[in-house]
Amino acid sequence: MKDTVELLRSIPKAELHLHLGGTLSTEAFFPLYEKYRSKGEEPYLDSVRYSSISKHPVLENFLRTGSGATTFEEFLDFTDFDGFLDVYGLTTCYVRDAEDIALLAHAAIDDLVAQNVRYVEFDITLGGHKVIKYSAGDLGPVMDDISKNAPIEVRWIAGLPRFLGAEESSRVVRELVIADSKSLVGVTMGGPEKQFPHAEHAEAFRLAAEGGLRLSCHAGEADGAHSVWSAINDLNVERIGHGVRSIEDPQLVGYLAEEGITLEVCPTSNIVTGIFRDLEHHPIRELYEAGVPVTLNSDDPAFFGSNLNEEYEKLHRMGWTEEELLELVENGFAAAFADEETIDGLLDEVQAYVESERGDSTALPEIVRTSSSSVASGSDAVHDAPDMNFEPGSVEDLIVRVPKAELHIHLAGTMTAAVFAQLLDKHRSWSPDLVNGWDSSAMSRYAALQPLLDGDLDVLRSPDLFQFEDMDQFGVTVRVLNSFVRDLDDVALVAAGAIENLERQNVAYAELTFDLERFSRLENSILEVGKRLDAISKAAPMQINWLADPTRDIGPENALGLVERLIDARFETLAGISLSGRERDFPPRLFAEMFKLAQGAELRTTIHAGELLAADSIWHVVQELGVDRIGHGIRAIDDPELIDVLAADAIPLEVCPSANVATGMYPTLANHPIHDLFESGVTVTLSSDYPTFFGQDLVGEYLSLHETGWAKNDLLEVVENGFLMAFISDEEADRHLNRVHEIWEEE
Numbered sequence: 001m002k003d004t005v006e007l008l009r010s011i012p013k014a015e016l017h018l019h020l021g022g023t024l025s026t027e028a029f030f031p032l033y034e035k036y037r038s039k040g041e042e043p044y045l046d047s048v049r050y051s052s053i054s055k056h057p058v059l060e061n062f063l064r065t066g067s068g069a070t071t072f073e074e075f076l077d078f079t080d081f082d083g084f085l086d087v088y089g090l091t092t093c094y095v096r097d098a099e100d101i102a103l104l105a106h107a108a109i110d111d112l113v114a115q116n117v118r119y120v121e122f123d124i125t126l127g128g129h130k131v132i133k134y135s136a137g138d139l140g141p142v143m144d145d146i147s148k149n150a151p152i153e154v155r156w157i158a159g160l161p162r163f164l165g166a167e168e169s170s171r172v173v174r175e176l177v178i179a180d181s182k183s184l185v186g187v188t189m190g191g192p193e194k195q196f197p198h199a200e201h202a203e204a205f206r207l208a209a210e211g212g213l214r215l216s217c218h219a220g221e222a223d224g225a226h227s228v229w230s231a232i233n234d235l236n237v238e239r240i241g242h243g244v245r246s247i248e249d250p251q252l253v254g255y256l257a258e259e260g261i262t263l264e265v266c267p268t269s270n271i272v273t274g275i276f277r278d279l280e281h282h283p284i285r286e287l288y289e290a291g292v293p294v295t296l297n298s299d300d301p302a303f304f305g306s307n308l309n310e311e312y313e314k315l316h317r318m319g320w321t322e323e324e325l326l327e328l329v330e331n332g333f334a335a336a337f338a339d340e341e342t343i344d345g346l347l348d349e350v351q352a353y354v355e356s357e358r359g360d361s362t363a364l365p366e367i368v369r370t371s372s373s374s375v376a377s378g379s380d381a382v383h384d385a386p387d388m389n390f391e392p393g394s395v396e397d398l399i400v401r402v403p404k405a406e407l408h409i410h411l412a413g414t415m416t417a418a419v420f421a422q423l424l425d426k427h428r429s430w431s432p433d434l435v436n437g438w439d440s441s442a443m444s445r446y447a448a449l450q451p452l453l454d455g456d457l458d459v460l461r462s463p464d465l466f467q468f469e470d471m472d473q474f475g476v477t478v479r480v481l482n483s484f485v486r487d488l489d490d491v492a493l494v495a496a497g498a499i500e501n502l503e504r505q506n507v508a509y510a511e512l513t514f515d516l517e518r519f520s521r522l523e524n525s526i527l528e529v530g531k532r533l534d535a536i537s538k539a540a541p542m543q544i545n546w547l548a549d550p551t552r553d554i555g556p557e558n559a560l561g562l563v564e565r566l567i568d569a570r571f572e573t574l575a576g577i578s579l580s581g582r583e584r585d586f587p588p589r590l591f592a593e594m595f596k597l598a599q600g601a602e603l604r605t606t607i608h609a610g611e612l613l614a615a616d617s618i619w620h621v622v623q624e625l626g627v628d629r630i631g632h633g634i635r636a637i638d639d640p641e642l643i644d645v646l647a648a649d650a651i652p653l654e655v656c657p658s659a660n661v662a663t664g665m666y667p668t669l670a671n672h673p674i675h676d677l678f679e680s681g682v683t684v685t686l687s688s689d690y691p692t693f694f695g696q697d698l699v700g701e702y703l704s705l706h707e708t709g710w711a712k713n714d715l716l717e718v719v720e721n722g723f724l725m726a727f728i729s730d731e732e733a734d735r736h737l738n739r740v741h742e743i744w745e746e747e
């Protein structure tokens with residue numbers, strides 16, 4: 001009997017998510033380049049790629065001069081999803097006519113045969129490219145001929161580029177339906193999810209379905225779970241290309257499992273493009289265990305360096321059992337856009353193969369063929385999917401849709417795994433002098449951080465890194481990870497991820513706190529830092545202001561010096577000064593001069609207090625510093641007199657419940673004092689603090705309060721407090737509140 005790896009290599013398999021352009025190779029690309037260069041035809045650069053080509057110097061030089069590279073792999077210098085789209089678009093623009101399609105297809109089929117792939121659906125781009133010299137009508141006979149003469153089952157999926165717009169998508173689909181290619185079985189849509197909403201292409205997908213074509217769509221890859229919901233609701237798809245960000249929404253995961261909506265998962269693709277840090281952090285296992293129909297695919301093997309067999313082998317090395325991997329094999333056939341007779345025949349081949357290897361007539365379980373059976377029966381299960389999870393008009397729906405303010409969120413705490421992976425791959429080095437001496441000493445106390453002191457960078461890819469024993473370990477871990485933020489481009493990368501998540505939550509205003517001490521050590525002046533932060537704010541889709549945090553840990557004299565430098569270089573979107581760090585070692589009164597200086601420069605002020613230490617630390621802030629807000633301040637609950645003062649003087653608290661639970665301050669949200677503080681008349685705002693590290697964003701904070709029984713009007717009051725206590729003008733606050741009340745009126 002073959003071992004598992006040998007079995008997986010030799011068993012019949014299906015590949016449902018394979019871009020024909022993604023099979024380019026040295027042997028194919030360079031002849032194609034010479035073919036068109038000899039005709040005097042230049043590379044086609046649309047406006048997006050034209051502005052990006054300089055990011056890829058080897059490819060740029062080759063496209064302009066025809067020299068400097070001898071292998072296709074030399075062009076693959078991307079580190080994120082946008083970079084991949086650049087390289088993919090700039091190389092596949094040389095696939096221009098039906099002859100080129102045939103060249104690639106025959107080479108790809110030979111490779112698939114060698115992997116024992118028995119069924120494939122090639123995704124082929126159709127529509128709009130100025131460079132493409134084929135139409136749906138021209139290509140149909142070529143595709144049919146390739147499929148008819150292939151030694152395996154070959155089908156085609158028409159890829160509609162999102163960026164070409166709705167009219168072009170509909171035009172292409174009409175052509176496809178008229179052409180009536182026998183081997184064209186469906187349509188899909190790829191490209192940047194965030195900029196081009198699915199709903200704009202609903203007409204094209206409706207026309208495709210009416211024309212007998214099956215429906216898939218890339219979603220939940222570079223964009224979040226809401227993108228998957230949109231593909232289901234707006235496009236009525238049967239399968240989702242990638243869909244891995246579904247894991248961010250448990251209700252969506254349950255829906256996919258219940259309705260049998262298949263995900264075309266491509267793990268290596270997601271890792272190479274920075275969607276996930278590594279295979280250990282990839283959600284394919286969680287999705288599978290949740291009952292979601294998962295298939296395994298290679299996406300663009302020439303660009304990501306992993307074919308279908310290697311995808312199976314990687315999962316096997318991760319501990320997937322033979323039975324689980326065989327289920328993925330079956331899923332690939334069961335979800336195919338083929339007739340039931342073809343699917344049954346292919347599944348019979350799989351069954352027969354396993355029986356021959358095992359000598360077991362019941363080797364494989366009966367599979368539920370959700371995608372095929374739903375179409376055959378005429379049912380339309382996915383059409384009635386819930387709209388973005390919640391019933392319109394419900395409290396949950398209001399929480400999601402209402403504009404919100406986030407006043408206590410550290411830029412350092414927004415770094416996603418995908419962003420960190422990019423920074424780690426960019427810098428590839430670490431030393432203890434990148435953090436302060438206290439952090440370096442503290443690292444030796446924590447098993448998850450100790451190996452890094454010996455130069456082991458792999459420890460930074462371990463999920464154990466985010467299991468905090470105490471507040472000190474949490475703080476050290478944050479500062480270690482953010483020690484990879486080493487220039488202004490890194491700052492912009494982290495900020496882009498943070499702003500994307502804020503936009504997804506309908507956050508209309510945010511005050512992002514940045515580490516002034518760390519930023520002062522970048523190879524840029526504070527004036528240059530300020531200019532970049534202003535630029536980030538102005539480009540954001542919501543109002544962003546900045547709070548500078550010199551941190552207690554550097555001591556009062558150093559903090560004062562940094563704030564003096566900051567005031568001299570003050571930038572437009574700097575709203576104020578915050579102060580975090582170790583309360584126990586650096587009590588608030590030590591920083592009185594710093595706060596007085598900032599207030600004299602008309603900067604607003606806030607300070608972390610009463611998080612770890614008792615109510616006394618809050619009294620010191622109230623009586624000695626005169627700050628506008630208090631970060632956390634939850635230990636005020638221990639002192640009724642202090643509660644009365646906070647309520648009477650309307651001194652707001654920036655409360656971050658999930659953070660306090662995650663760091664062990666309180667066992668559960670039910671035990672958190674936010675409930676009693678609010679009932680006592682204290683002005684409470686709600687924030688997420690370090691959302692990536694604590695696994696809770698602002699919407700999640702509101703939903704959690706609702707689940708503990710907070711009334712609708714109480715939640716609205718907290719939303720209002722966010723804008724009323726923000727470091728903005730009254731006119732700006734009123735503008736935001738008017739938008740709030742357009743959606744959520746007090747009852």
